[in-house]
Amino acid sequence: MVETQFSPYRKQPRVAVVKFASCDGCQLSILNLEDDLLALGAAIDIAYFPEASSNMQEGPYDIAFVEGSITCPEDLPRILELRQQTTTLITIGACATSGGIQALRNWSDIEAFKQAVYPNPEYIQSLSTSTAISEHVSVDYELWGCPIDKRQLLRVLTDLLQGVSPRIPTHNVCIDCKRQGHVCVIVSQGLPCLGPVTRTGCGAICPSMGRDCYGCFGPAEHVSVQPPGVPPNMTSLAQQFHQHLQLIPVEMVRRFRGINGSVQSFSKESDAWESK
Amino acid sequence: MPGNPNNTRTIKIDMMARVEGEGALNVTVKDGQVQDVQLRIFEPPRFFEAFLQGRHVNEVPDIVARICGICPVAYQMSAVHALEAIFGVEIPPAIRDLRRLLYCGEWIESHVLHIYMLQAPDFFGFASGLDMARVHPDLVKQGLRLKKAGNQLISLLGGRSVHPVSVKIGGFSQVPTKNQLHALTDELRWARDAAVKTLQWVSGFAFEDPEQDCTFLSLRGPSEYPMNTGSLITNKGHHLNASEFEDHFHEEQVPYSTALHCSFQGKSYLTGPLARLALNHDQLSPLTKEIFAETEFPLPFKRASMGIVARSVEVLYALDEALRIIEGYEQPASPSVPVIIKAGTGVAATEAPRGVLYHRFSVNEDGTIQLAKIVPPTSQNQRRIEDDLRNMLPGLLHLSDEETASKCERHIRSYDPCISCATHFLKFTREEVS
Numbered sequence: 001m002v003e004t005q006f007s008p009y010r011k012q013p014r015v016a017v018v019k020f021a022s023c024d025g026c027q028l029s030i031l032n033l034e035d036d037l038l039a040l041g042a043a044i045d046i047a048y049f050p051e052a053s054s055n056m057q058e059g060p061y062d063i064a065f066v067e068g069s070i071t072c073p074e075d076l077p078r079i080l081e082l083r084q085q086t087t088t089l090i091t092i093g094a095c096a097t098s099g100g101i102q103a104l105r106n107w108s109d110i111e112a113f114k115q116a117v118y119p120n121p122e123y124i125q126s127l128s129t130s131t132a133i134s135e136h137v138s139v140d141y142e143l144w145g146c147p148i149d150k151r152q153l154l155r156v157l158t159d160l161l162q163g164v165s166p167r168i169p170t171h172n173v174c175i176d177c178k179r180q181g182h183v184c185v186i187v188s189q190g191l192p193c194l195g196p197v198t199r200t201g202c203g204a205i206c207p208s209m210g211r212d213c214y215g216c217f218g219p220a221e222h223v224s225v226q227p228p229g230v231p232p233n234m235t236s237l238a239q240q241f242h243q244h245l246q247l248i249p250v251e252m253v254r255r256f257r258g259i260n261g262s263v264q265s266f267s268k269e270s271d272a273w274e275s276k
Numbered sequence: 277m278p279g280n281p282n283n284t285r286t287i288k289i290d291m292m293a294r295v296e297g298e299g300a301l302n303v304t305v306k307d308g309q310v311q312d313v314q315l316r317i318f319e320p321p322r323f324f325e326a327f328l329q330g331r332h333v334n335e336v337p338d339i340v341a342r343i344c345g346i347c348p349v350a351y352q353m354s355a356v357h358a359l360e361a362i363f364g365v366e367i368p369p370a371i372r373d374l375r376r377l378l379y380c381g382e383w384i385e386s387h388v389l390h391i392y393m394l395q396a397p398d399f400f401g402f403a404s405g406l407d408m409a410r411v412h413p414d415l416v417k418q419g420l421r422l423k424k425a426g427n428q429l430i431s432l433l434g435g436r437s438v439h440p441v442s443v444k445i446g447g448f449s450q451v452p453t454k455n456q457l458h459a460l461t462d463e464l465r466w467a468r469d470a471a472v473k474t475l476q477w478v479s480g481f482a483f484e485d486p487e488q489d490c491t492f493l494s495l496r497g498p499s500e501y502p503m504n505t506g507s508l509i510t511n512k513g514h515h516l517n518a519s520e521f522e523d524h525f526h527e528e529q530v531p532y533s534t535a536l537h538c539s540f541q542g543k544s545y546l547t548g549p550l551a552r553l554a555l556n557h558d559q560l561s562p563l564t565k566e567i568f569a570e571t572e573f574p575l576p577f578k579r580a581s582m583g584i585v586a587r588s589v590e591v592l593y594a595l596d597e598a599l600r601i602i603e604g605y606e607q608p609a610s611p612s613v614p615v616i617i618k619a620g621t622g623v624a625a626t627e628a629p630r631g632v633l634y635h636r637f638s639v640n641e642d643g644t645i646q647l648a649k650i651v652p653p654t655s656q657n658q659r660r661i662e663d664d665l666r667n668m669l670p671g672l673l674h675l676s677d678e679e680t681a682s683k684c685e686r687h688i689r690s691y692d693p694c695i696s697c698a699t700h701f702l703k704f705t706r707e708e709v710s
Contacts, residue, residue: 021320024296025345025438031393032385032427032437034420038413041406052393053404054293071320101342104327112326126321147345147438205435209442210450210611214338216439254332259342 008163013062016048018082020068020075021102021130025147026093027051027067033150040154043161059085063160065153069095069102069130076136083137088160092153094146094259096133098218101146103130103262130262141166146216146259149201169200170221173213177204185212192241192255197223197234197265215266216259224265234269249276293685294394294404296346296694301684303669310669313662315688328648333359333445333617333639340635341439343650346389346694349382349430350628351650352443353504354635357624359445362639363615370608371447372504377601378433378440379503379626380594384426384467385437386629387549387587387594390692391474392419395584398686399481415477418470422591425467428460429598447612457602464599471592472567478584479571485687486668487578490660491540492551495627501559501593502552502627509555510545511576518625521634527651537659538651544659547631548692549586550577561596564589580664581690617643628653630694654693661691 007013017027031052033040047057064086070079083089091097099106110128133139143152152168159166173195177184182204185191191212195204199217206213223233231239238256241247247255252273256266300316324343331339340355341348353375360367367375392415393405402408409416427437432452434440442448495506508516516524527538539545554576560568568589577586621638631653638647665684672680 021322023342023345023348025342025348028345028389029438031389032423034424034427037420038406038409038417041409046404046406049404050293051296052294053406054397055403055407056293071322075320101339102322102327105323108327130322146342147436202436206441209435211441211444251332254335258335259338 006162006164009062009161012043012045013161014047014057014060015044016059016061016064016082016086017046017051018048018064018066019051020066020079020096020133021071022068022093022095022100024051024067026096026145029092029147029150030065030153033154036154040157044157061086063088063090063157065090065092066096066133067092069099069132070136071102071127071130073127075127079133079136088140089133089137090141090143090156091133091139092143092148094144094216094218095130097142097144098260098263099130099132101259101261104257105130106262107257132263141168143168143201144199144218144260145201149203152201171200172196172220172223173198173200173202173204173207173217176200177207180204180208182207185210186240186245190245192245192247192251194237194255196237214258215256218260218263219265224268232265234265235272238269238273249273294397295689295692296344301665301681301688303665303684305673308673310666310673313666313669315658315662315665325648325650328645330644333637333643333645336637336645337443337445338439338441340650343652344694345438346386347382347628347630348439349378349434349443350626350633351635352440353379353626354624354628354633354650355637356443356445357504357626358622358635358637359639360615361622361624362620362637363445363617365446365613365615367447368608368613370606371451371612373601373605374433374448374451375443376503377598378430378443380598380601381426381429381433381437383503383594383629384591384598385423385430386426387591388419388423388426388474391478391584391587391591392416392423394692395690396478396481398689418473422467422470422474425460425463425595428463432456432460444612446615447608447610449611451607451611454605454607457605461599461602464595464602468563468592468595468599471588471595475567475571475585475588475592478588479573481581481584483579483581485579485581485690486671488580488664488667489578490663491543491545492554492576493540493545493547493632493656494552494555495625495632496556497559499559501556501597504626506627508625508632510540511551511554518623518634521623521625521651522636522649525634525651525656527655538656539659544663545656546660547653547656548583549590549629549631550580550583551631552627553577553586553589560589560593561600563596564593567592580687583690583692587692621647630654630692631656652694657691657693661688661693 094100106129156166177195185207186193193212194215195213198213198215199220201217226232253270256270260266302314304312336355337352340351343351397408405416430437430440434442442450492511495502496509497506525538525540557575619639619641623636625632625634634651636649640646672683
């Protein structure tokens with residue numbers, strides 16, 4: 001059910017779903033709200049969602065969901081214009097929120113990348129980095145995940161429709177994993193699980209499937225901050241992987257340089273191990 | 277007169293809706309004749325093949341899934357098969373069946389999304405599946421529940437439907453119990469009935485685009501409708517192994533597109549549901565054959581718009597096949613077999629919802645990727661779509677710019693192109709040169 005009893009919007013809010021460089025998986029997660037999609041369609045005015053509708057209306061929009069990262073010169077004016085047109089801008093997914101997996105280019109020579117993929121690299125217009133939306137414009141809410149959790153998106157939208165400020169949980173996957181009663185994969189299988197430092201939201205899927213979390217919801221809050229003299233959780237976990245699971249530095253770099261590798265608390269760790 | 281601005285006509289669609297990918301269509305008309313057709317893909321490159329270099333083979337299934345949110349399983353399947361070929365891994369039958377079951381889930385969710393939410397609205401003049409739901413709520417609800425059945429299969433086997441997490445080299449990180457799978461049976465039976473109704477429904481649509489004669493490419497296995505395995509065959513009598521793919525299929529870059537164009541012996545060809553059905557219909561299940569026979573459509577389908585029928589046939593087959601696999605399932609003692617990583621090169625092709633998906637990996641001694649090559653279905657079909665439009669456009673030129681553009685957009689959509697890395701827009705420009 002999508003309740004709108006206390007909606008702050010005078011009429012159905014105009015919602016846009018906009019895409020930059022991405023795989024479409026987060027937009028698909030919206031369409032995967034099979035049970036709620038028709039109710040949602042009745043509660044909001046889907047003004048712009050090209051993946052789903054050829055009825056594409058111009059802004060302004062009350063709410064915009066943004067998928068994908070900024071990777072091309074022409075993305076920059078687009079995101080600035082969207083920000084001007086939008087009251088509440090929400091990023092959906094790892095690409096929009098951290099730069100995504102394509103931010104692995106940020107550690108490489110983009111010209112070499114073009115040459116690896118294209119016979120005529122000079123035709124390709126691409127920025128040397130893949131960056132999060134928040135590096136270019138202000139963002140009101142961020143939904144992490146690769147892909148997002150569709151229930152989190154529905155929660156945020158229903159909160160907004162009720163006039164409630166959305167609160168997106170920021171604790172780590174580890175807590176949910178323990179609550180669900182899964183056997184710890186670090187302890188039982190010796191796997192380098194990132195659950196202790198990764199943000200909740202997925203429902204602890206990886207350990208529930210007998211494998212290690214690989215950080216697709218980005219870092220949990222405060223994992224990189226500690227009082228002076230105390231190592232942050234991220235660094236302590238890395239030390240454990242190195243000492244007890246025998247990961248060598250190059251494996252440590254890969255572990256922390258993944259789907260959200262360019263977000264600072266992960267990149268600090270991978271850069272530190274790269275210089276070892 | 278050349279260059280006379282009064283004789284130059286430009287038609288534009290700023291944004292192509294209900295397709296995956298960013299593209300434009302440029303049509304040049306000279307003296308009333310179609311001179312050039314360019315389907316331009318503006319997908320921002322994400323460089324997967326480049327940043328896979330140096331990653332460990334065990335990370336590959338998680339990384340390649342991110343190429344496409346709609347068909348992540350296909351990327352995971354082609355990748356693990358190519359890597360297992362290098363390591364000489366033999367997959368036991370129960371795990372092989374589960375991979376086929378996972379693929380069934382993906383065919384269902386991807387095809388049903390296209391049938392109900394992307395293509396069907398065109399036949400009724402709706403802008404979207406949601407608009408269609410205002411007039412036909414029960415129909416769209418049926419479609420959404422059918423799509424959900426596919427997603428439930430993927431979620432059970434993979435943890436979640438978009439970017440599932442359990443696929444690994446050698447098998448799965450975890451496999452379901454018999455009871456967990458059997459709990460889905462009732463819903464899948466409902467879905468199979470709904471798939472029958474879907475096929476009957478779409479068979480009544482009006483298919484009006486001109487007939488085309490083209491080369492079809494698909495996998496073909498010895499006994500079952502192709503998903504994970506098979507050789508490459510065409511309707512022109514070719515029979516190739518995946519290891520010969522790059523000898524016959526060539527990717528080239530055109531200045532107007534960020535997707536590489538693939539051709540077979542210098543010509544365009546088509547892969548995907550139309551080709552699979554034409555080349556493998558004898559391997560459909562008895563129920564699927566029976567319901568399909570009732571439609572009385574002759575094979576092969578020669579109209580791109582009939583992709584919606586082919587996809588509906590495959591949804592019905594995938595549900596029937598899923599129920600068959602679940603019924604015979606015995607949980608294997610171990611979810612995966614041991615893998616010894618070594619250096620080498622391996623290739624694999626599997627049938628993504630949109631057609632043949634080819635992967636080649638070279639692996640270093642230390643288990644890192646030395647080289648990756650990935651050829652997705654849409655780069656193979658892109659040239660075919662252009663040829664098809666070139667054939668179709670002369671019959672449209674009497675229409676207004678807007679109508680021509682709209683018919684082209686609808687036609688491109690019927691191919692279900694998946695260029696899933698970009699903003700979706702299609703700029704249609706038509707230049708009149710005389």
